[in-house]
Every structure is written in C-alpha cells, then in structure tokens.
Amino acid sequence: MTELLQQAYDPEHFRREGHRLVDLLADYLTNIRRGDSPEKVLHYVDPNELYERWQADLAGAPHRDLGGFFEKILHDTMHMHHPKYLGHQTSNVAPPAALAELIGGLLDPGMGVYEQGTSGVALERLLVKELGKIMHWGDGTEGYLTSGGTLGNLTALLCARQVMVENDVWKNGFQGKQYAFLVSSEAHYSVARAVQVMGMGKRGVVQVPVNQRFQMRTDQLEACFQQAADEGVTVIGVVASSCSTATGSFDPLADIADFCEAKKLWLHVDGAHGGCALFSKKYRSLLDGIERADSMILDFHKMLMTPKLVTAVAFRRGEHSYQTFTQKASYMWDSDEGREWFNLAKRTFELTKSFMSVRVYALWRTYGPALFGEYVEQQFDLGKTFARLLAAAGDFEMPVAEPECNILCFRYLQPGWSEEKADRVNAAIRERLVREGEFFIVQTRLQGKLYLRTTLMNPHTTERELVVVLERIRVLGIGN
Numbered sequence: 001m002t003e004l005l006q007q008a009y010d011p012e013h014f015r016r017e018g019h020r021l022v023d024l025l026a027d028y029l030t031n032i033r034r035g036d037s038p039e040k041v042l043h044y045v046d047p048n049e050l051y052e053r054w055q056a057d058l059a060g061a062p063h064r065d066l067g068g069f070f071e072k073i074l075h076d077t078m079h080m081h082h083p084k085y086l087g088h089q090t091s092n093v094a095p096p097a098a099l100a101e102l103i104g105g106l107l108d109p110g111m112g113v114y115e116q117g118t119s120g121v122a123l124e125r126l127l128v129k130e131l132g133k134i135m136h137w138g139d140g141t142e143g144y145l146t147s148g149g150t151l152g153n154l155t156a157l158l159c160a161r162q163v164m165v166e167n168d169v170w171k172n173g174f175q176g177k178q179y180a181f182l183v184s185s186e187a188h189y190s191v192a193r194a195v196q197v198m199g200m201g202k203r204g205v206v207q208v209p210v211n212q213r214f215q216m217r218t219d220q221l222e223a224c225f226q227q228a229a230d231e232g233v234t235v236i237g238v239v240a241s242s243c244s245t246a247t248g249s250f251d252p253l254a255d256i257a258d259f260c261e262a263k264k265l266w267l268h269v270d271g272a273h274g275g276c277a278l279f280s281k282k283y284r285s286l287l288d289g290i291e292r293a294d295s296m297i298l299d300f301h302k303m304l305m306t307p308k309l310v311t312a313v314a315f316r317r318g319e320h321s322y323q324t325f326t327q328k329a330s331y332m333w334d335s336d337e338g339r340e341w342f343n344l345a346k347r348t349f350e351l352t353k354s355f356m357s358v359r360v361y362a363l364w365r366t367y368g369p370a371l372f373g374e375y376v377e378q379q380f381d382l383g384k385t386f387a388r389l390l391a392a393a394g395d396f397e398m399p400v401a402e403p404e405c406n407i408l409c410f411r412y413l414q415p416g417w418s419e420e421k422a423d424r425v426n427a428a429i430r431e432r433l434v435r436e437g438e439f440f441i442v443q444t445r446l447q448g449k450l451y452l453r454t455t456l457m458n459p460h461t462t463e464r465e466l467v468v469v470l471e472r473i474r475v476l477g478i479g480n
C-alpha cells in the first residue's frame with residue numbers, strides 16, 4: 001500500500017480526528033442553543049465570493065488539516081440548531097442520529113440486495129411495517145426507504161400507474177391513451193414532476209382547486225373527474241397532500257378516500273412533512289382517513305430529526321410494491337419473479353443507496369416513537385403560539401389564521417399599502433434578515449402575493465425568539 005493510502009486508512013488518525021470533531025460539534029451545540037448566543041444563524045457571503053474562497057482553498061490542496069477544514073465548514077454552513085433558525089422544513093438533526101450516520105457512512109454497505117445490505121435491509125422493512133401498524137394498515141404493509149420525497153412520490157405513482165392501468169404501461173407504453181391523477185393546486189411540485197417524468201404530460205395532472213385554508217376542495221372532485229372524462233382523460237388516482245408545502249394545509253383524507261372508493265381510484269398520500277402527525281395523539285386526527293390510502297410517503301428528514309435523506313414509501317397492500325418495476329437483473333438475485341422483500345432494488349428506484357435505515361432506527365430504538373410524538377406536538381404547538389403573536393401584533397397579515405402545523409406564512413402590512421408595495425417591502429425585509437444572519441426565514445408566493453414563511457423545526461426555539469423576530473421585521477418594515 002502506498003504511503004498516502006496508508007494515511008487515508010489509518011485508524012489512529014480516524015480516532016484522533018473523530019474525537020476532535022465530536023468535541024467541535026458538541027461545543028457548537030452547547031453554545032448555539034443558548035438564547036443569548038452571539039453566534040449567527042448564517043454567516044452570509046455572496047455566492048461568488050464564497051465560491052472564490054473555496055476555489056483558493058482547493059488550489060492550495062493538499063492541506064493535511066482535516067480539523068481546520070471541519071471548522072471552516074462549520075463556520076460557512078447554516079446553523080440549523082440555532083433557536084433563531086426559522087426557515088425551511090428540513091430536519092433539525094438529533095445528535096444521536098448523526099452518530100448513526102457516522103457508522104452508516106463508514107460501513108456503507110449499499111442496500112440494493114440482502115447479501116450486501118443485511119441489517120440495513122431488515123431495519124428498512126421493520127420501520128415501514130411499524131408505520132403500517134400506526135396507520136392501521138395491518139400486516140400486509142410493505143415498502144422501503146428511498147432518497148427523498150421527490151423520488152418517493154415518483155416511485156409510488158409509478159406503482160399506481162402500473163396497478164391501475166389495464167395495459168402494461170411498463171412494457172407497452174400508453175398506447176395513445178391519456179391518464180391522469182387528481183391533485184390539489186397546492187401540492188408539492190414533485191407530484192407534477194413525477195407525472196411528467198412518467199410520460200403522462202401536463203394533462204397527467206388535473207388540478208383540484210383549494211378552499212380558503214388551502215386544502216383540497218373535495219366538493220370539486222366529481223366535477224374535475226367528469227371534466228377530465230369529457231376530454232378523454234382517464235383519472236386513475238388522487239394525490240392528497242398531508243400537508244401542503246407552502247401553508248402546511250392538510251387535505252381532508254376521509255372525504256378523498258370516500259371518493260376514491262366510489263370511483264375505484266388509487267389514493268396516494270404525500271405525507272412528506274405532515275405524515276409525522278402519525279406519532280402524535282394530539283395531532284393524529286389530521287390524518288384521519290389515511291387507513292384507507294393505497295400508498296403514502298413520509299420524510300424522516302423533515303419532521304423526524306433524521307439526517308437527509310430518508311423517505312419511507314409504504315403500500316397498504318404489500319403485493320403492489322412488487323409491481324412497480326418488472327425489469328430483470330438476474331445477476332443480482334435468484335428469482336426474478338419471486339417476491340423477495342429483502343432484495344430491495346427490485347422495488348426501489350435506486351440500486352445502490354445509503355445506509356439510511358440506521359439513522360431512523362437509532363432514534364426509534366433508543367427513545368421509542370414517543371420521541372417523535374413529543375417533537376411533533378411541541379413544534380405544532382409552537383406554530384399556534386406564533387399565530388397568536390402574529391394576530392395580536394396587528395400589523396401582520398396571515399393567509400391562514402389558524403395554522404394546522406408548524407408552517408406559517410405572514411406578511412408585514414400597513415394600512416393603505418398597495419400589493420406592489422407590500423411585495424416589495426416584505427421581499428426587502430427577508431433579504432435583510434438573511435444578510436444580517438441573526439435570523440433565517442424564507443418566503444413564498446400565495447395567490448400572487450409574497451409572504452414571509454417560517455417552519456418551526458428547532459426544538460430550542462421558544463416564544464422569546466418569535467417575539468424578537470417580529471420586532472426585527474417591524475423595524476425593517478418601517479424603515480422601507
């Protein structure tokens with residue numbers, strides 16, 4: 001072995017650097033969670049400047065200074081564990097799950113087939129079966145983990161297409177027929193993208209309008225279905241959002257399930273964010289009706305404290321999960337036709353994928369599902385607290401006055417402002433906040449209007465930080 005290779009694989013170097021890194025991260029966590037921490041959420045730098053900085057760093061390689069590199073990365077990365085991080089709906093990683101990622105990352109077996117993935121493969125199935133239990137799906141539940149909600153939605157809808165269309169589309173294509181899913185106008189864009197990737201074109205999504213709370217209007221399902229039929233489009237399923245991305249609105253699953261049963265349609269639940277309510281007694285009713293869905297996805301890397309990416313794709317009737325792909329790759333497994341739950345690549349999009357189950361399982365096994373439930377309830381409750389503060393403030397407007405979860409949209413508004421001025425001021429507020437780096441929030445457009453948006457992901461965020469961010473927003477808004 002060469003000298004360089006020996007260095008890269010040296011266990012003592014790994015031990016030393018590993019201890020230093022854990023110390024660095026533990027100090028970071030200790031300091032950052034203090035409400036009065038002077039540390040910023042983000043050290044914002046213009047993209048070109050940051051690129052050039054790293055370009056110069058690379059030009060000087062090799063550095064032989066792994067610890068120094070980790071310190072730089074820590075400085076130049078979003079500090080999501082900071083209580084003033086109020087931005088995207090991406091996981092606030094529980095430290096034990098990061099340790100699990102370390103063992104997963106070093107062992108890194110690959111999960112396509114059992115003989116390679118072993119424990120990781122067994123854990124995947126166990127996790128999906130547990131989800132099946134809490135959804136009251138019974139023992140037949142099958143599924144797997146995949147790399148993100150986008151891929152999860154695509155795989156579930158591919159399965160729906162294969163099961164629902166009489167002709168074998170996988171082998172023969174659509175044979176001139178147009179099929180579609182009914183989808184709320186507020187669904188995540190990954191749903192439309194999946195449908196178009198599947199070759200169903202733009203007409204493959206029939207948009208169902210939403211009510212004032214941005215939930216699917218189930219009273220419009222019949223009309224949308226009929227209109228599609230009149231235009232020669234065969235609807236094969238409904239995709240429900242649990243919840244929608246922009247406003248955190250939960251579509252009424254029980255009503256949608258009634259419609260699907262009456263019309264014999266597939267029901268897919270995109271529970272990327274809100275599927276987490278399954279773990280909470282208090283908020284479980286947001287998902288009433290999920291027990292009648294055919295498939296669902298849940299991102300553990302959103303509301304379940306797990307490093308990215310871990311998405312569960314679950315099928316109520318397990319046999320469906322084997323129908324998605326019929327491609328043969330017999331060098332990998334013995335029986336092409338057999339339902340071998342343990343050879344995951346028969347059913348997943350990926351062949352090789354990361355050892356993702358270990359990250360979720362580590363939390364589940366150590367703390368029990370109660371951990372997820374307590375987190376969900378705390379964060380959803382905090383959403384209600386924030387809504388109360390916004391309503392009491394008087395100079396903020398919310399498109400959804402009573403949020404259903406921890407996603408909130410609002411804008412700063414003064415009497416007499418035009419829509420153009422409201423958009424301009426709120427965009428400027430957000431840009432200033434990001435550049436200042438004390439808080440991080442995001443923005444979205446709803447019905448053409450620009451809103452500030454927060455997802456309260458951090459269990460260390462309290463009412464105090466929410467009061468202070470509103471004060472800061474007000475100061476920036478008045479100054480514009």
Ligand SMILES: Cc1ncc(COP(=O)(O)O)c(C=O)c1O
Binds near residue numbers: 190245271272
């Ligand atoms: C409702 C919903 N579905 C799907 C996705 C896509 O998930 P991912 O970013 O893991 O691909 C998102 C992402 O925000 C989402 O909010």
